[in-house]
Amino acid sequence: RPALRPPAMQLGQPAVGQYVPAPIIVKAVVVGAADGQQQTAAFQAGGLAAGGAASAPGQVDAGPGPPPFRLKLGVNDKTPVEIPPDLQSMGVKPEQWKKWARDIDNGKAHSVFYSCPMCEGCYWCFPLLCLQAILCMLNPCTWWVVARERAGLRLAKQAIDSDLASARSSGLAGAVDFRYELKEEMEGNYGVWHRVSPPVGVGVCQVKVGVNEKTPREIPPELQGMGVHPQRWDKWARDIDRGNTYSVFHACPACETCYWCVPFMCLQPILCMLNPLTYWVTAKEKAGKDVTEQAIRADLQSTQSYESEQMDGLQFALKEGAMGWSAVWYKGPLPDCLA
DSSP, rough: OOOOOOOOOOOOOOOOTTOOOOOEEEEEETTSTTTTTTEEEETTTTTTTSSSSSSOOOOOHHHHHHOOEEOOSTTSSSOOOOHHHHHHTTTTOOHHHHHHHHHHHHTTSSSSTTHHHHHHHHHHHHTTHHHHHHHTTTSSSHHHHHHHHHHHHHHHHHHHHHHHHHHHHHHHHTTEEEEEEEEEETTTEEEEEEOOOSSSSOOEEEEEEESOOOOSSOOHHHHHHHTTOOHHHHHHHHHHHHHHHSSSTOHHHHHHHHHHHTGGGGGGHHHHSSHHHHHHHHHHHHHHHHHHHHHHHHHHHHTTSSSSSSTTTEEEEEETTTEEEEEEEEEEOOOOOOO
């Protein structure tokens, strides 16, 4: 069956009759530059340089640009049929929004409450209101319910990311700095569309790694600002994913949460540390992280013709914290909070 291609996007192009503000010239001090050194940056509302082209690496996007657009993604939340004005102001076409709306609804369909949204409120709140949510967290069924919902939202994100990647590879204006992210908050899950600009002079990039952490397919803006090329990031992302395969929970990421949290929640990690099996689990994970660290550090020793001198002095380390592992790229001394 022939592959279906999403409708073309024209991000960054103003709608007919839309007001386009003139570029504003500002002075911005670049972090990490010589004392007193300043750079002049031209920016236009929408995060694009004058003429509709994305700001080149080395420029400073000092303007606020359009605010992020947030969309609640619960089964009780209706996906807008018409393109939201905030997204339209970012240059997204109505045809593209219809495709994304279908992707989001298809993702929601994975929820066990999709055919009866009211049942979700009953499950979490009836009959004990706030206490009911605590009891639900002790129910192993809840982890299956949450895992299905997250899986659907991730599939929708993959579809949207694929459209954005196609737009970037096609060289469409404004697509280079357009991103979609999932945010999990107390009141529910949100999809967030926003623009990013590679910060210049930033000395640290931190990415969470683990079987429950999705390795970004797109290069983080902080690394891009350090002169790292997307081709090199693709290899590093594969190195991180390869290290994750050493974990005993790689085939079932939800089992890791169950192991550390069910059924005694905060008390469960203490009991796990008294279990000799835990030391084998953590040793396997540590072995995978060592493989990732060695591969990326070895890769940093080589340079490619398409990369800039900004990469000089870039270092890498994997750090374990109370909230899990983090991959850290940095220049100069490692910040005290990460040491």
